[in-house]
Amino acid sequence: MFSKIPIQAESFEMELTFHIHNLVAKHGLVGDGLAVWFLDKPSNIGEVFGVTNLFNGLGIMIDTYKNGKRGQFPYVNIMLGDGKTWYNKGTDGYETRLGGCTAKDILNPSKGQTKMRLIYMKNGYLSIDFNYNGKHEDWNNCVTLTNVQLPSIKYLGFSAETGQLFENADIIENKMFALYKPNGDFVESIDELNDLIREQNELDNEVGSLNKLEEMDIKSSQSQRPNGQRNRAFKKKLSTQRRRTISRLKNAEKRIKEQERKWRLETYGDENATFIKRMLWSLTTVVKIVLFVLIIVILIWFALIGFRIQKQIRRSKTKGLLD
Numbered sequence: 001m002f003s004k005i006p007i008q009a010e011s012f013e014m015e016l017t018f019h020i021h022n023l024v025a026k027h028g029l030v031g032d033g034l035a036v037w038f039l040d041k042p043s044n045i046g047e048v049f050g051v052t053n054l055f056n057g058l059g060i061m062i063d064t065y066k067n068g069k070r071g072q073f074p075y076v077n078i079m080l081g082d083g084k085t086w087y088n089k090g091t092d093g094y095e096t097r098l099g100g101c102t103a104k105d106i107l108n109p110s111k112g113q114t115k116m117r118l119i120y121m122k123n124g125y126l127s128i129d130f131n132y133n134g135k136h137e138d139w140n141n142c143v144t145l146t147n148v149q150l151p152s153i154k155y156l157g158f159s160a161e162t163g164q165l166f167e168n169a170d171i172i173e174n175k176m177f178a179l180y181k182p183n184g185d186f187v188e189s190i191d192e193l194n195d196l197i198r199e200q201n202e203l204d205n206e207v208g209s210l211n212k213l214e215e216m217d218i219k220s221s222q223s224q225r226p227n228g229q230r231n232r233a234f235k236k237k238l239s240t241q242r243r244r245t246i247s248r249l250k251n252a253e254k255r256i257k258e259q260e261r262k263w264r265l266e267t268y269g270d271e272n273a274t275f276i277k278r279m280l281w282s283l284t285t286v287v288k289i290v291l292f293v294l295i296i297v298i299l300i301w302f303a304l305i306g307f308r309i310q311k312q313i314r315r316s317k318t319k320g321l322l323d
Helices: 191-224 230-270 274-323
Strands: 011-022 033-039 045-048 056-063 073-082 098-100 114-120 126-131 140-145 154-161 166-176
Touching: 045 166, 045 230, 073 140, 073 274, 154 166
Parallel strands: none
Antiparallel strands: 011 114, 011 166, 033 056, 033 154, 056 073, 073 098, 114 126, 126 140
16 A cells, blocks of 8 residues: 655654454464665565565565575565666566565564654665554664655655465554754754754753752742852843753744745645645645636537538538529
């Protein structure tokens, strides 16, 4: 299954929750696997984990059956197709493998589900991690790659395949997050993302420290101690820091809201356009186009009728003169 509309974000994070299981398999043999796709167009049903071969885009294939001679399975195979390169199922795609990792705990996980986290940056950075045990933030890196260029138009898809051997592949939940900078542009690289995370953490720590200091200041003001001037001086310093922090937060929020309003105004003609308004706007546009085409068709139809009537009148007059 593929998304109906392409992914708009140039940098994004995806967190997929899924479950591959078969508790009644003989000798532990199952097949064939689950795949995640980022292709230039939705694919028809085919032989590569349910997708047609010679695909253009990124394939993340969680292969649970070993066809070739190399590697330990289950295996996560990464391939970047160019629309011309053939995926060799007999060798489990070894010749076209961009990277991969063994994922033994991905089949019949103890917690009943597995999580996959994918981070992609517009400069080509790609990182894929797995969480097998359900513990919070307990991620195991599978691959970290650079210069992975996805198609400019990319559709998200999921597929699975079975044969004589089988398994169940359940898609439980999928979340996607666009990665923006404060100015509204997409994050360019992982270094830039780390800087933004560090700045956010520093800001969060600063706000938390200010809240604690404010609580201490209130307690100190309630207790009658002889060093009241020190408390008043500290309160003044706290107030200045807090005002600056709040001001930065408000200015950042204001900039983001202004950019969103500007984008909505340029795209939909209304800076306060909500999802419902956008849907109504799109529906109204479609209705207008349909009505316009219908009016043109009706006018052409009337014109053809008029032309046929005039032609018939001319024929009738000509016939009368000959008689």
